[in-house]
Amino acid sequence: MDDIRFAVLGTGGIGRRTLEVSQHKDGLTAVAACDRNGVAVDHDGLDVGELLEATEGNIASGPDEASDSTPATPTDDYASDGGAAAVEGGGVKQHGDEAGIVASSQGEPTETPIDDIIAESDTIDAVLLALPNLEHDFIPRVAERFAEADYEGVLIDVLKRSRVIGMLDDREDLLKESGITFVCGAGATPGFLTGAAALAAQSFVEVEEVEIWWGVGLKSGYEDNRGTVREDIAHLDGYDIEQAREMSEEEIEALIDDHDGVLEFHDMEHADDVLLERAGICDAEDVHVGGVLDVRSDEKPTTTTVSVTGTTFDGETGTNTFELDDATSMEANVNGPALGYLKAGVRNNRAGHYGVFGPADLMPGF
Ligand SMILES: NC(=O)c1ccc[n+]([C@@H]2O[C@H](COP(=O)([O-])OP(=O)(O)OC[C@H]3O[C@@H](n4cnc5c(N)ncnc54)[C@H](O)[C@@H]3O)[C@@H](O)[C@H]2O)c1
Structure with missing residues (x-):
């Protein structure tokens, strides 16, 4: 190894x-x-x-x-x-x-x-x-x-x-x-946070919900990550992958201007859902992913958290939460x-x- x-x-x-x-x-x-x-x-x-x-x-x-x-x-x-x-x-x-x-x-x-x-x-x-x-x-x-x-x-x-x-x-x-x-x-x-959710789920015999909420501040990395930003735009309300693919750089800039550099995403099609289901953790429909991307600041606009809610073998309902330090970058x-x-x-x-x-x-x- x-x-x-x-x-x-x-x-x-x-x-x-x-x-x-x-x-x-x-x-x-x-x-x-x-x-x-x-x-x-x-x-x-x-x-x-x-x-x-x-x-x-x-x-x-x-x-x-x-x-x-x-x-x-x-x-x-x-x-x-x-x-x-x-x-x-x-x-x-x-x-x-x-x-x-x-x-x-x-x-x-x-x-x-x-x-x-x-x-x-x-x-x-x-x-x-x-x-x-x-x-x-x-x-x-x-x-x-x-x-x-x-x-x-x-x-x-x-x-x-x-x-x-x-x-x-x-x-x-x-x-x-x-x-x-x-x-x-x-x-x-998916990846790091999917693994964290799988670990957090171990307290429970029944998992009700997994909530993933991410924050990314990308000012100094914006130029290097335009590919990822374009892909993320496809997750915004009113956009799909075809539109995101065909947008010119100018259109992307205009969209970002309209949002003052901050894009918020809800119910994203992120594979955390199917990856948790195929590992037997919970149903894909019980996994929700969203987050906030700020391309004009390096500060994270929100703290990245994974919350897993479930029921323990002895009947308690609880939420285990895994949180990333705001100082850790997306990269x-x-x-x-x-x-x-x-x-x-x-x-x-x-x-x-x-x-x-x-x-x-x-x-x-x-
Ligand atoms: N899971 C996560 O948390 C996460 C986070 C960020 C990005 N991503 C993913 O990472 C991927 C890469 O993102 P990025 O921002 O680095 O994109 P990018 O556009 O900056 O880089 C893509 C690279 O692929 C190369 N490439 C494109 N077509 C190619 C081909 N046919 N043959 C060989 N090389 C080719 C390009 O030249 C470029 O070097 C994206 O799919 C993005 O969704 C995942």
């Missing part, structure tokens, strides 16, 4: 931070990374510092004109962030052909970044998919490609949407055959747990446990 070689697909707001956080954890060596334009591979270990420096303020969040040409596998890769591809100028953080990983001395331009990582995957223990989820079946299809190449190891994502979990379950036989342990929804919420709460779940995934993979696992499956349970 002391030597895990891992790759990151997507070095945007989340993927870059995963690489950075991994430097503070023992036994994790980043050996490969890619974004939409480029790939970097070094089986002795990437120079993460150089890669982060080269991609600072330049994360290839949206597609550039070069990728409008002839993508090698259009249906699999080109549409990964859906209509954002059609937005004039694409993402805000790209710098033409030099966007993202290709700006690093370790990066090579490619039109097939994911296939390039798959080609190197024999000696890679785990692959973190920090990819956009505006096309819901994109991550399941990427998993399928790893399985078709007989990858044996861990795939882990930080996706949010409930409906994607079923798409992964549909592919479970293929993943098992290949020897893949897929850990899904392993960021903050810390996504990437720390993602790497922790990655390590748990590798432990399971090495023990021969293959298939699809959610965060709550890796906690105490019945």
